[in-house]
Amino acid sequence: MSIELHHVDTGGDGVPLVVIHGLFGSADNWRSHVKSWQQRYRVIAVDLRNHGSSPHVEGMGYADMAEDVIRLLDSLDIPRAHLLGHSMGGKVVISLANLAPERVASLIVADIAPVAYGHGHDAVFAALHRVKEGRPANRREADALLAEHVDEKPTRLFLATNLVRGEQGNLELRVGLDEIQADYDSIMGLPAGDGPFQGPTLVLRGEHSHYVSDERMPDVRQALPEAELVTLQAGHWLHAEQPEAFRQAVDDFLARQAV
Template sequence: MPVTLNYLDTGGEGVPLVVIHGLFGSADNWRSHVKAWQQARRVIAVDLRNHGRSPHAEGMGYDAMAEDVIALLDRLEVPQAHLLGHSMGGKVVISLARLAPERVASLIVADIAPRAYGHDHDTVFAGLRHLEAGEPANRREADDLLGEHVKERAVRLFLATNLERAEAGGLRLRLGLDPIQADYETIMGPPAGEGSYGGPTLVLRGARSHYVTDEMLPALREVLPAAEIETLDAGHWLHAEQPEAFREAVERFLAGLAE
């Protein structure tokens, strides 16, 4: 049964751009990009299940998450959309394109390849669990708790976007941490579906990221044969590290498509 996702919709005419965040992210992380892109088109930013303000639910399979997005498109009466996904969100949009290609006008995949990856979030889970147990009263306490496990300040600031005020006071995580951690193996696995998506595709990758290396490109093109590859001077969070270059690359790609 699909989850009823939370979303931000700018309204407007034409084929919308649907933006899907990565692991531990949310639609809120994309507000500055949405504000810029909405000048030219309708933009819909989505909170995936167990993220942002969307409901918590068991199962983080890419088929299930793609079905959640399809159900949202149905609810909004959107027959077809441009899909942009970063990291885990990139696997969601690849899955959707494989499972329901008729719903996809184009794909923009940000710094992820359609393959399985190794485990590299152990310290993040440890930090989030420590924060959860510590019941911080404010953001400084939350940062101290996270910092006992997560040393990179930029990562702590990103994770702190998942904090909200608890009814009883203090701060709590709005993540569905239990189902995310229970299905972490699936999240790190390949996208759902089989075969390739041959429609217009842009793959943006970070020059300092290990997620889409040159060695991965032949396998990537088997799944996304029409992919244009563009490399930005950034790491994995390229949309945050190089926001203007990222926005401009997306705008150029979409402007070159006939709608």
């Protein structure tokens, strides 16, 4: 069942650039990039199901999430778009390209490979549940609760972007934590569709990230045979760690497409 996704649309002409966040992210994480890109493109930043301001529903399968995005494109009368996805969002855009390649002008996949990964978010789930139960009054209290399970300050700051002020005045999670955790296996699994996607593709990876290691490149080449590879001096959050280099790589790639 597809749903109506919350999104930010800058407006403008030409083939749009659709930006899709990763696990526990939202369109808000891409605000500075959208501000830059909107000078050249119509940009649409999406909140996936159970993230940001989009509805909370059961199921985190990639076919369903891709269908959500297709429904959004339909509602905006967009026949084709450039699709950019980071991490889980990268698997969403690969899935959409596999299932509906005619809707994809080009594909930009940021630090994810089309493979199944092992579980690696137990501490994050525990930290978010601690915040949910603790009902912190402010962000200092929320950070202390997150720190009981997550040592890294940058990770805690990222997770804290999911906090909003509730009706009772306490900070609450806007992310659909239970729905995400219930179908976590799907998130860590393979993209939907058979592929390969034969269209123009850019794969960006962080040199200090394990997600797109050299050992996984054969899987990337099989699923995305036209992929250009750019490696940035960053970890998994390459768009946040190297924002200018990330934007430049995207701009250079899009400049070679029929925008």
